[in-house]
Amino acid sequence: MAVTTSTDIVEKVRSTPEERRATAIGIVLVAIAAFVLWVFALGVDSSYVSTFNLSLPGDPDLTWAVSSQVLSFVVAAIIAFIGGWVLRRTHVKWTNLGLAIALTLFALAFLTWAAADKSFSLVGMLRSTVILSVPVTLGALTGLMCERVAIINIAIEGQLLTAAFVGTVAGSAWGIWAGLIGAMLTGAILGLVLAVLSIRYRIDQIIAGVVINIFALGLTSFLARRVLSVTPELNSPGRFSSHKIPLLGDIPVLGSMFFNHNMFVYGTYALVLILHFGFFYTRWGLRSRAVGEHPKAADTVGIDVYWTRYRNVVLGGLIAGFGGAFLTLAQVSRFEENLTAGIGYIGLAAMIFGRWMPFGALGAGLVFGFALTLQQKLGILGTPIPSEFLSMTPYLVTIIVVAGVVGRSRPPAADGQPYIKD
Amino acid sequence: MTDNGDAQTEPLVTEDSPPGDRSSMDRIAGVGSSLRQALLVPALAVLTALIVGAIIIAATDLDTLPLWGTDPGEAFRQTMSGIGKAYKALFVGSVGSPRAISETLFAATPLILAGLAVAVGFQAGLFNIGVNGQMHIGGMVALWVGFSVTLPAIIHIPLAIAAAIMGGAIWGGISGVLKARTGAHEVITTIMLNFVALFMVDYLLKTSVFQAPGRNDPISQKVNASAQFPTLIGDFRLQIGFFFSLAAVAFVWWLMYRSTIGFEFRAVGYNPHGGRYAGMSVAWIYLGVMAVSGGLAGIAGTNQILGLEPYRGISNFAGTVGFDAIALALLGRSHPVGVLFAGILFGALRAGGREMQGAAGVPIDLVLVLQALIIVMIAAPRLVRAIYRIKTPDQELSTTVSTGWGG
Numbered sequence: 001m002a003v004t005t006s007t008d009i010v011e012k013v014r015s016t017p018e019e020r021r022a023t024a025i026g027i028v029l030v031a032i033a034a035f036v037l038w039v040f041a042l043g044v045d046s047s048y049v050s051t052f053n054l055s056l057p058g059d060p061d062l063t064w065a066v067s068s069q070v071l072s073f074v075v076a077a078i079i080a081f082i083g084g085w086v087l088r089r090t091h092v093k094w095t096n097l098g099l100a101i102a103l104t105l106f107a108l109a110f111l112t113w114a115a116a117d118k119s120f121s122l123v124g125m126l127r128s129t130v131i132l133s134v135p136v137t138l139g140a141l142t143g144l145m146c147e148r149v150a151i152i153n154i155a156i157e158g159q160l161l162t163a164a165f166v167g168t169v170a171g172s173a174w175g176i177w178a179g180l181i182g183a184m185l186t187g188a189i190l191g192l193v194l195a196v197l198s199i200r201y202r203i204d205q206i207i208a209g210v211v212i213n214i215f216a217l218g219l220t221s222f223l224a225r226r227v228l229s230v231t232p233e234l235n236s237p238g239r240f241s242s243h244k245i246p247l248l249g250d251i252p253v254l255g256s257m258f259f260n261h262n263m264f265v266y267g268t269y270a271l272v273l274i275l276h277f278g279f280f281y282t283r284w285g286l287r288s289r290a291v292g293e294h295p296k297a298a299d300t301v302g303i304d305v306y307w308t309r310y311r312n313v314v315l316g317g318l319i320a321g322f323g324g325a326f327l328t329l330a331q332v333s334r335f336e337e338n339l340t341a342g343i344g345y346i347g348l349a350a351m352i353f354g355r356w357m358p359f360g361a362l363g364a365g366l367v368f369g370f371a372l373t374l375q376q377k378l379g380i381l382g383t384p385i386p387s388e389f390l391s392m393t394p395y396l397v398t399i400i401v402v403a404g405v406v407g408r409s410r411p412p413a414a415d416g417q418p419y420i421k422d
Numbered sequence: 423m424t425d426n427g428d429a430q431t432e433p434l435v436t437e438d439s440p441p442g443d444r445s446s447m448d449r450i451a452g453v454g455s456s457l458r459q460a461l462l463v464p465a466l467a468v469l470t471a472l473i474v475g476a477i478i479i480a481a482t483d484l485d486t487l488p489l490w491g492t493d494p495g496e497a498f499r500q501t502m503s504g505i506g507k508a509y510k511a512l513f514v515g516s517v518g519s520p521r522a523i524s525e526t527l528f529a530a531t532p533l534i535l536a537g538l539a540v541a542v543g544f545q546a547g548l549f550n551i552g553v554n555g556q557m558h559i560g561g562m563v564a565l566w567v568g569f570s571v572t573l574p575a576i577i578h579i580p581l582a583i584a585a586a587i588m589g590g591a592i593w594g595g596i597s598g599v600l601k602a603r604t605g606a607h608e609v610i611t612t613i614m615l616n617f618v619a620l621f622m623v624d625y626l627l628k629t630s631v632f633q634a635p636g637r638n639d640p641i642s643q644k645v646n647a648s649a650q651f652p653t654l655i656g657d658f659r660l661q662i663g664f665f666f667s668l669a670a671v672a673f674v675w676w677l678m679y680r681s682t683i684g685f686e687f688r689a690v691g692y693n694p695h696g697g698r699y700a701g702m703s704v705a706w707i708y709l710g711v712m713a714v715s716g717g718l719a720g721i722a723g724t725n726q727i728l729g730l731e732p733y734r735g736i737s738n739f740a741g742t743v744g745f746d747a748i749a750l751a752l753l754g755r756s757h758p759v760g761v762l763f764a765g766i767l768f769g770a771l772r773a774g775g776r777e778m779q780g781a782a783g784v785p786i787d788l789v790l791v792l793q794a795l796i797i798v799m800i801a802a803p804r805l806v807r808a809i810y811r812i813k814t815p816d817q818e819l820s821t822t823v824s825t826g827w828g829g
Contacts, residue, residue, distance in 0.1 A: 154609070197798065197801075197802060201801075201802035201804055201805055202802075203798070203801045203802050204801065206549055206551075206609055207748070207752065207797070207801050208798075208801070210551070210745070210748055210797075211749075211794050211797050211798050211801070212794075214745060214749065214790055214793060214794040214797075215790070215791060215794035215795070217787075217790060218787045218788065218789070218790025218791040218792075218793070218794060219478075219787075219790075219791050221785065221787035221790070222478070222482075222785045222787035222788050222790075222791060223482060225785040225787065226482050226484075226783075226784070226785050227482055227484065230484060231484070342617060345613055345614075345617070348610075348613075349610070349614065352610065386625050386628075388621040388622070388624050388625035389621070389625065391617075391621045392617065392618045392621045392622070395614040395615070395617040395618050396614070396618060398610065398614045399600070399606070399610075399611050399614045399615070402600075402604075402606040402607065402610050402611060403600050403603075403604040403606040403611075
């Protein structure tokens with residue numbers, strides 16, 4: 001950080017950083033409201049109706065038709081109200097909640113505008129959001145497992161890619177469950193490599209991660225070209241099928257969105273719950289966090305720092321392997337070169353966006369999943385916005401987040417520093 | 423910034439101690455051994471990588487694998503001949519003929535430039551993973567200058583390069599400013615900006631300004647002949663860009679070791695708190711380092727547009743160069759001359775790898791595996807020493823250049 005100047009101190013006396021941030025966010029929200037009013041409400045013909053399809057093919061029909069213009073007017077009004085409320089700074093703590101509600105409404109207005117005079121499957125889109133969020137969330141959870149014990153894991157991308165490859169080959173040879181196990185073990189082995197390189201050999205953790213990514217990309221591409229191209233029977237593992245959860249799956253909209261999926265999706269929810277409970281309510285979690293925040297203090301009270309780090313990084317690898325298996329055993333059922341195409345990095349971003357918290361990772365995963373879905377679906381609707389700009393969104397959001405604009409996210413204090421036992 | 427502790431790359435360590443005292447005597451001895459180590463460790467790293475590569479080739483040789491059960495002798499003979507054929511192609515394709523040497527230097531050109539970009543960052547304690555994005559932005563700017571104006575080549579090429587340096591420097595500078603102003607870690611911001619640049623290129627290539635007439639896919643107009651880098655010898659692909667990379671090596675050497683600003687870069691890299699205490703503006707130095715790094719990457723991007731067929735902008739034209747550059751900077755120990763030789767080695771792997779793929783049917787992706795193995799062993803000299811049981815005084819070379827995500 002830059003040196004604190006005298007003007008900073010004067011500023012601090014006048015208002016806290018949170019209050020100043022609230023002012024900034026309030027101004028942004030008012031601007032967003034004006035934008036919604038100008039572009040989404042006044043920019044469409046008043047006779048246009050946006051039709052949202054709320055059921056999947058095969059389920060009872062359910063649609064919601066709304067005047068494109070009226071909805072945008074309403075949304076603009078609500079966002080302006082929230083903006084004004086944030087600007088009054090009476091409840092600074094709730095700024096982020098206001099921001100989240102406003103941005104969700106903005107997304108709704110945006111979809112209404114994109115679907116003006118057309119019909120659009122909202123449930124299909126939300127369902128796809130959930131599906132695309134799975135590898136991102138799992139990547140984020142992997143990163144979280146490692147960074148909570150102060151090991152930076154840039155290798156998530158490589159772990160996902162290699163696990164996806166092994167999942168395909170083992171799944172084709174011995175069935176999808178064998179593929180799943182193979183993928184998870186692969187993730188764990190790469191986690192072990194990262195742990196050994198950064199704990200035992202004290203290589204810079206980012207370099208170790210980059211190396212693993214290059215190695216993973218090189219090896220899987222090499223094997224795909226040299227082996228899979230001549231043995232296509234090793235590249236068709238089949239897929240895990242979807243199972244509707246009784247009762248919950250029958251709820252309109254939410255049922256199709258969350259409770260009618262393959263076991264990877266349910267597994268992700270379960271993992272988020274388990275990790276949240278584990279990190280904040282068990283001895284294991286307390287010890288892990290102690291190692292991540294202040295390893296020396298943890299060592300002093302008798303926690304084995306190295307062992308804790310090894311264990312968490314390898315467990316994180318199992319999660320990454322689970323995510324890699326999702327890519328080739330559920331989403332598609334074949335491996336292609338560089339299949340992950342940056343998902344691991346988005347996962348890393350989601351971890352930071354979610355502030356190193358399991359539920360944060362899930363939320364961030366859904367946000368990024370939504371952005372990824374948008375770029376697929378908006379092409380179908382033919383909006384004037386180039387899909388490349390939508391593709392950029394997750395990355396831009398991440399930069400904004402790490403720059404501290406949407407609140408400061410604080411990593412574990414010892415993150416990235418090797419621990420040298422005296 | 424969190425505490426940077428002993429974070430440093432080593433060129434600094436050997437330099438600034440007063441001569442004459444006992445520690446400098448140790449240091450002289452240390453220099454001797456580290457010079458030997460500087461050559462021994464990379465050599466053993468390359469050798470080990472090649473051995474592992476051979477094992478990978480053997481293990482994936484589907485034609486001979488079944489033979490091991492029935493006729494191990496024949497299987498062994500065939501496997502060895504397969505490995506021999508692949509590595510012979512690797513050798514012949516990289517240094518076996520004048521054309522091969524031209525191909526090696528041709529492939530080395532962008533690698534050297536991009537490697538210098540990463541090395542400048544390392545020396546100042548910054549990890550620029552964003553070379554890929556800076557190459558894309560710089561290359562697009564050079565492309566635009568390349569096709570939109572017609573000038574004599576002697577003006578056109580320098581103009582395009584200057585514009586690309588600006589483009590790359592601005593793109594890199596964003597991360598520098600973010601780090602200086604908000605503490606956002608440059609690793610995260612540069613990775614994210616890589617993706618942003620990638621999509622930006624895809625978008626721009628489809629706009630009417632850039633897109634080739636009559637095309638729907640992302641491909642640009644052709645660069646005017648006056649902006650294309652002239653080739654050097656006959657129909658070989660080696661072009662003038664190689665001399666630009668040599669010039670960049672000289673420039674970076676001068677900048678880092680002979681100029682005040684370079685001294686400040688290294689001082690801040692060695693210890694930001696010390697630099698600040700000595701009156702340096704750490705914020706400006708972060709910006710400066712990222713701008714210099716991005717500018718060098720911009721030249722590398724220019725080379726990918728103006729220096730090779732089809733002289734057009736295409737999707738992801740920077741390829742993996744920006745990531746190979748990280749390996750290269752480590753192998754070259756962040757020293758410009760080291761980067762030069764590491765770049766030529768990696769260029770040889772690329773050129774030879776293409777021959778290996780063509781003549782021996784071994785996919786070029788093996789080169790990535792070799793590179794990864796080389797970096798691991800360079801970054802962890804203890805690993806090489808453990809494998810070859812080399813006994814050296816345990817003078818650890820820390821490769822830590824980064825700490826945390828930074829607040």
